[in-house]
Amino acid sequence: MKLILAEKPSVSKNIADALKIKGRGDGYFEGNGYIVTWAFGHLLQLYDAKDYDDKMATWKMDNFPFIPSVFKYKVKSSPKNRDKPDSGANKQLKIIKSLMRRQDVEAIISACDYDREGQVIGDSIIYNLKPTKPVYRLLLNEWTPAEVLNGLENVKRNEELKPLQDAGVSRQWADWAIGINLTSVATLKYQKGKGKALNIGRVLLPTLKIIYDRDKEIENFVPENYYKLQATFGTEKGEKYDGTYFEGKEEKFKSKESLEEIERKLENKKGLVHKKDVQKKKEYPPFLFNLSNLQGYITSKFKGWTSDKVLKVAQSLYEKKFITYPRTSSIALEESLVGKTAKVLETLAADLPYKDEVKFVKSKRVFNNAKVESHSAIIPTYVKPKKLTGDEEKVYEAVKNRFIMQFMPLAEYEETRIETKVKDVDLKGLFVSKGKVQLVEGWKKVERIQSKDTMLPLVQKGEDVELVAHEVTTHTTKPPKQHTEKTLLRLMETAGKNVDGDDEESVSAVLDGFSIGTPATRAETIKKLKDVGYIEGQNKNLVTTELGRKLVETFPIQDLFNLDFTGRLEKSLFDIEKKQFTKDDFLKLIFDFTTKSVETIKNEKDVTINEVSSQRKPNEVLGKCPVCGHGVIEGQKGFGCSNWKSGCKFVIWKNDKFLSSMKKKPTKTMVKALLKNGIAPVKGLTSKKGNKFDAMLRYEKNPDNDYYSWKMEFNKK
Numbered sequence: 001m002k003l004i005l006a007e008k009p010s011v012s013k014n015i016a017d018a019l020k021i022k023g024r025g026d027g028y029f030e031g032n033g034y035i036v037t038w039a040f041g042h043l044l045q046l047y048d049a050k051d052y053d054d055k056m057a058t059w060k061m062d063n064f065p066f067i068p069s070v071f072k073y074k075v076k077s078s079p080k081n082r083d084k085p086d087s088g089a090n091k092q093l094k095i096i097k098s099l100m101r102r103q104d105v106e107a108i109i110s111a112c113d114y115d116r117e118g119q120v121i122g123d124s125i126i127y128n129l130k131p132t133k134p135v136y137r138l139l140l141n142e143w144t145p146a147e148v149l150n151g152l153e154n155v156k157r158n159e160e161l162k163p164l165q166d167a168g169v170s171r172q173w174a175d176w177a178i179g180i181n182l183t184s185v186a187t188l189k190y191q192k193g194k195g196k197a198l199n200i201g202r203v204l205l206p207t208l209k210i211i212y213d214r215d216k217e218i219e220n221f222v223p224e225n226y227y228k229l230q231a232t233f234g235t236e237k238g239e240k241y242d243g244t245y246f247e248g249k250e251e252k253f254k255s256k257e258s259l260e261e262i263e264r265k266l267e268n269k270k271g272l273v274h275k276k277d278v279q280k281k282k283e284y285p286p287f288l289f290n291l292s293n294l295q296g297y298i299t300s301k302f303k304g305w306t307s308d309k310v311l312k313v314a315q316s317l318y319e320k321k322f323i324t325y326p327r328t329s330s331i332a333l334e335e336s337l338v339g340k341t342a343k344v345l346e347t348l349a350a351d352l353p354y355k356d357e358v359k360f361v362k363s364k365r366v367f368n369n370a371k372v373e374s375h376s377a378i379i380p381t382y383v384k385p386k387k388l389t390g391d392e393e394k395v396y397e398a399v400k401n402r403f404i405m406q407f408m409p410l411a412e413y414e415e416t417r418i419e420t421k422v423k424d425v426d427l428k429g430l431f432v433s434k435g436k437v438q439l440v441e442g443w444k445k446v447e448r449i450q451s452k453d454t455m456l457p458l459v460q461k462g463e464d465v466e467l468v469a470h471e472v473t474t475h476t477t478k479p480p481k482q483h484t485e486k487t488l489l490r491l492m493e494t495a496g497k498n499v500d501g502d503d504e505e506s507v508s509a510v511l512d513g514f515s516i517g518t519p520a521t522r523a524e525t526i527k528k529l530k531d532v533g534y535i536e537g538q539n540k541n542l543v544t545t546e547l548g549r550k551l552v553e554t555f556p557i558q559d560l561f562n563l564d565f566t567g568r569l570e571k572s573l574f575d576i577e578k579k580q581f582t583k584d585d586f587l588k589l590i591f592d593f594t595t596k597s598v599e600t601i602k603n604e605k606d607v608t609i610n611e612v613s614s615q616r617k618p619n620e621v622l623g624k625c626p627v628c629g630h631g632v633i634e635g636q637k638g639f640g641c642s643n644w645k646s647g648c649k650f651v652i653w654k655n656d657k658f659l660s661s662m663k664k665k666p667t668k669t670m671v672k673a674l675l676k677n678g679i680a681p682v683k684g685l686t687s688k689k690g691n692k693f694d695a696m697l698r699y700e701k702n703p704d705n706d707y708y709s710w711k712m713e714f715n716k717k
Helices: 009-018 087-100 116-128 145-153 158-190 204-219 256-264 291-301 307-319 335-349 390-405 485-493 504-511 522-531 546-554 563-577 583-602 668-677
Strands: 002-006 023-025 028-031 034-038 044-046 073-075 107-111 135-137 225-234 240-246 270-283 411-422 430-440 464-476 535-538 541-544 631-634 638-641 651-653 680-686 692-701 708-713
Touching: 002 009, 002 087, 002 116, 009 028, 009 034, 009 107, 009 145, 009 307, 034 087, 044 116, 044 158, 073 087, 087 116, 107 116, 116 158, 135 158, 158 563, 158 583, 204 485, 204 522, 204 541, 204 546, 204 563, 225 256, 225 430, 240 411, 256 464, 270 430, 291 307, 291 390, 291 485, 291 522, 307 390, 307 522, 335 390, 485 522, 522 535, 541 546, 563 583, 631 668, 668 680, 668 692
Parallel strands: 002 034, 002 107, 107 135
Antiparallel strands: 023 028, 028 034, 044 073, 225 240, 225 464, 240 430, 270 411, 270 464, 411 430, 535 541, 631 638, 638 651, 680 692, 692 708
């Protein structure tokens, strides 16, 4: 019997299904020579500082720097009470321990995600339970039955993954040391009043600095006017085309007067087609998605999406076996996947209206080991989804379309450049016109991408043309645009190198591990910056808050704002994975940096950048309690009567089962309407079949007891 530990229940179900296991126990599946159990992500966490030493329970400057001689793990804390272990995690750990100790279990297989974090999740659980049996590693890029069975035939000894474990543990301990020490001393130094701490982190601060720098660029931008000379020419056939005056490569001029002088010379003159170039050009599809590119594509295309949401939806599709591993930085596939990819393409192309144009080709652009780091690019699997949520469909279609584009004909277009001279006048420059005609739609057909072509009339070199109109136009330089999640992810991925996704330099930067964070953590970092109040979203733009700006301008540890410094740290973790750097050397570097940084902050002048008010806001009364007449207010878990201490039990729970079965949660607006009118209109409820509908809801007391039930009504139209 072999025991398999998966990272999540959904993944363990995929493994059990692949092995055709029917038996189920409490916290595991069993059958056909395997037991499959699961974690819930991290079941263990690092000790808090106070777990090592009681004096760390209160924050005092003299207690820092604090770096434990040995890092220890405990059961993860309950989200309701950080001082108590999570009951679900505790129970599952005991189940895993008892399964590991079973006499009939001869080997343990870690099947957590094949990345730095997955390695730490599996190893921390297994080795903290002190296994007496050999430990193996299942390394998969997708959870389809064929891949699971194939992977189980080719498991590795877990010791072979020691460099990945070292990198994961180094990251975890480094972030603990920097986070605990610098967050504590920064809060003590720069914040007045008790409340949320001033969060300091290795990846958090350089990301904040990217947004701050762009905000300052915009703030300090001084607009300047520039001028262009535009002309319209007419052909013998009565067709017209526009041209812009160029001198060499320059079309923008600072002096309006000099252009107006040239324009005066154009009066009553004719033109001559001096040169005409027509070139046929081919256009390749964009590369396959890695996580950052997928997040950028979805967040810029659809309103209300964040990179964090894209990752969650992609992870869901991965666990449902529809796409390959999403937390990847690669934009190509391993060359060993040629055969499998051809079968996936055949399956997906079968229903397409343009299926005859889809042709499998083994190209270096798609299959290239040199451009793959750990995991290949994100592509669909051979499992075709029968039913997806609206969000899942957006992400799945993006991945599927990008995949199919690689095997469609190249798009082809004709580019025309006309140079028109003005006759009988001595000018340094001439007028340039550019036009484009799409000849072959090719891969653009997949997403019906429309080319915005400028059509030019058919003229020949040496042909005379009329000078129909001309004018000097005024333009103003524009400030750089504020960052969006798409542009921010791009800079994080390349540690500040502002390069295009298809640029070779960006690919090599990513492959060398020189980045801010990892594909798995970047979305989380952006979300955290919002949650701690350092940045905020304005439509799709990201801007710093007053607190975020003050932190950048006050916090003295400049290395933590430096993209190169953070990029080098990430590169060191990458090198640990590759056995080119050691965990001990990395941690010494981090602990020395932390110790020096704490001393630097202590010696700085006392400045308050954040003042936390201790006054509690009074709870808004939403209406009268139907039971006792006291005010109903919003609590952490529900909307309840403020008279609850005296025994009133009226409450509408936020996780109400009736509403959640229709994918809804009660809102303030809904509760106000119920209390005022006895009925509330609710939009966007979801039926069991997944259809959306609207209804009127009542919340009425049961005649036989003190509980309340929902009643649904529909408007008669």
